Amino acid sequence: MFLCLVAFLFGLIFGSFLNVCIYRIPKGKSILWPPSSCPNCGSRIKWYDNVPVLSYIILRGKCRNCGKKISPIYPIVELLTGTLTAAVVCNFDLSFDSLYYLILVYYLIVVSFIDMKTMEVPVKLSYFALVSGILLFLFTENHSFKEAIFGASLGAGVILFIIETYFVFTGKEGMGYGDANIMAVVGAFLGWEKVLLTLFLASMVGALYGLLTLKKKGAAIPFGPFISVGALISLFFGDRIINWYLGGLNI
Incomplete structure (x- = not known):
């Protein structure tokens, strides 16, 4: 159970990276640089506003700087990645x-x-x-x-x-x-x-x-x-x- 929980938390974090891939790959942009920014105003996202799922809930799905709504796809991808990561690790162990x-x-x-x-x-x-x-x-x-x-x-x-x-x-x-x-x-x-x-x-x-x-x-x-x-x-x-x-x- 503990291993599955750790896998889920890791998946949440990695899901944040997958969000970057989903957003940038179709645009032909680097998935490594620059750091994440608001798609509306372009302001850099602070680390404390980039905590998977939790930051989205605290900010009520809005950018801290411009107040524009952020797509719910971001937390959905993070939760999906966390859940599937836990499922894989629970099935195939370490x-x-x-x-x-x-x-x-x-x-x-x-x-x-x-x-x-x-x-x-x-x-x-x-x-x-x-x-x-x-x-x-x-x-x-x-x-x-x-x-x-x-x-x-x-x-x-x-x-x-x-x-x-x-x-x-x-x-x-x-x-x-x-x-x-x-x-x-x-x-x-x-x-x-x-x-x-x-x-x-x-x-x-x-x-x-x-x-x-x-x-x-x-x-x-x-x-x-x-x-x-x-x-x-x-x-x-x-x-x-x-x-x-x-x-x-x-x-």
Whole structure:
């Protein structure tokens, strides 16, 4: 329990950095310098106003200098990062596997919020995560180089097939190529079986979202966040889901 609490607090702090990535990467700015500042007035944020979640509550979601509202996305990202960090550490303990899967989790958080905001997926970040997933497999317990390569290839390949097939029959672009990058990263980290599970879950969540929000036919919806939800479910519950499914088929 103590370890999970420490992981949660670390995740809150790291979530503040992920907020910087989400804001600056689409703008092509450095994620390391300059220090954080108010997006409205540009004033530097003092350290005591940059405490994850707590500062947002104390300041009532407003900048101390200009009084303009600050997006609630900031504390949401921090809480989400803290929660998922704790979940990973509680599941994989203090091991290299925890570090390995945290790279995937943090990547999914960043690309999901960027995709929701800009309808684009940062290519360089995706390539960095992809290479990390393939090369760092050597230090994991339940992974293989072939599985990482095949998973990445299958993940990207399925999405590319859907994109090209949809274009052939409709003359329009459906899913974006950035989604193929995300699926390649997921495949590198989770392997080919969980790639298929991720895609299935992402499609289910996406369809449910479309029904609940009554999106018009043809309305653009970023698919990256749905892939991320599917990947996270696959990460934490994938083995149980797959074993249940194969058991039901008596395979």
